[in-house]
Amino acid sequence: MDFNNKVVLITGASSGIGAAAALLYAQQSAKVVLVGRNEESLCKVAKQCEETKGIRPLVIKADLSVEEDVKNIVTKTVNTFNQIDVLVNNAGVGVHGSILDGVELYDRAMAVNVRAAYLLTSLAAPYLIKTKGNIVNVSSVAGLRPIKDVDFLPYCMSKAALDQFTKCLAVEMARHKVRVNSVNPGGTKSQFAEAAGYSKEEVAELYKHRCENYPLGKLAESEEVADLILYLSSNRARSITGSIYVIDNGEMLV
Ligand SMILES: NC(=O)c1ccc[n+]([C@@H]2O[C@H](COP(=O)([O-])OP(=O)(O)OC[C@H]3O[C@@H](n4cnc5c(N)ncnc54)[C@H](OP(=O)(O)O)[C@@H]3O)[C@@H](O)[C@H]2O)c1
Structure with a gap:
């Protein structure tokens, strides 16, 4: 997969799936733009990226629930790299x-999972049209069905909205030759559960319960999800748009 001279903007690049994706893109010689609130973590990821091919990532500290911050992401990216090829x-x-x-x-x-993605995409769209680039949204199996072992109503609704965003946007952007796809993980090892307010002990219990119930008996690694993101944004997936890709160790089957 060749991302040489491609500018790849990744939100949530300070940990988990986004950080893993940043590293994979950097290994493929992309110019990566790392967005998140935790600057220290972003800088650590940036250092790892730079160590692969010597290309320095652009780090942008931004709270996606703040409109000015979202606008600043696109301004800084274009001022630095002049183009946007992939938006994750x-x-x-x-x-x-x-x-x-x-x-x-x-x-x-809704503010982070839907509105921020909508706003950032709308601001990045003119640049993606210029490069005939593409978009990958990271959704969840929670967008496709309710989570039954915990109350996750707001999250499930937000991811369902994001999936419809993917499909409608794919129709709209196809006329500009811009592809739009979604990766919908099931349980994946990252900071996600702790960031959602679970204690370390609760996370361990949740992971154990999920492993026991998933057909493949394990959670996904962030790197595996990142691999799928990379594939969908690459030229190998040039005929794929409007698709929702589940990666869930069989969670949706039970
Ligand atoms: N892990 C799972 O089991 C799982 C399953 C299905 C779907 N997903 C989805 O996968 C995506 C990545 O999550 P993850 O598993 O990698 O979790 P994670 O390790 O908690 O990463 C979440 C990322 O989102 C960023 N973020 C959150 N709120 C933000 C805000 N207001 N402004 C800017 N950045 C913000 C965080 O950065 P800062 O803290 O630096 O702001 C962090 O980099 C999410 O969309 C999640 O819904 C995860």
Whole structure:
């Protein structure tokens, strides 16, 4: 997969799937743009990326729920690299709660998982059209069916919206030869559950429970999900658009 001279913008690149994707793109000689709130973690990922092919990534500290920050991402990227070839809308928050917990949880999930992706994509779209680039959204199996072992209503709704965004946008952008696809992981090892507010012990219990229930008996590694993102954004996937790719160790089967 050749990403030489391609500019790849990845949100949520400070940990987990986004960090793994950044490293894979860097190994393929891409110019990567790393976005997240935790600057220290972003800089660590940037250092690892630079060590692969000697290309220095652009680090952008941004809170995707803040409109000015999102605008700044595109401005800085274009000022630095002049183009955008791939947009990976990967950043996401796991907001758990039920309908009894109030609408604030809905707003939080939608702000990052949907609105930020929509806004960033709208600002990046003119540049993606110029390069005939492509978009990969990182959704979840939670967008395709309810999560049954925990109350995850706001999160599930946000990922379902993101999937419809992928499909509608793929139709719209096809006329500009820009492809749009989605990767929908099941349980994957990352900081996700802790960022959603679970303690280390609860995460260990959740992972154990999931492993026992998944047909393949394990969670995915972030690198495996990153591999699929890379493939979909590469020229090898030039005939794929509007597709939702599940990577879940068989979770959807049970
Ligand atoms: N792990 C799983 O089991 C799983 C399953 C299905 C889908 N997913 C999806 O995979 C994607 C990546 O998650 P992950 O598993 O890699 O989890 P993670 O390790 O917690 O990474 C989430 C990333 O999103 C960023 N982020 C969150 N809120 C942000 C905000 N307001 N502004 C900017 N960046 C923000 C975080 O960066 P900062 O903290 O630096 O801001 C971090 O880099 C998410 O969309 C998630 O919904 C994960």
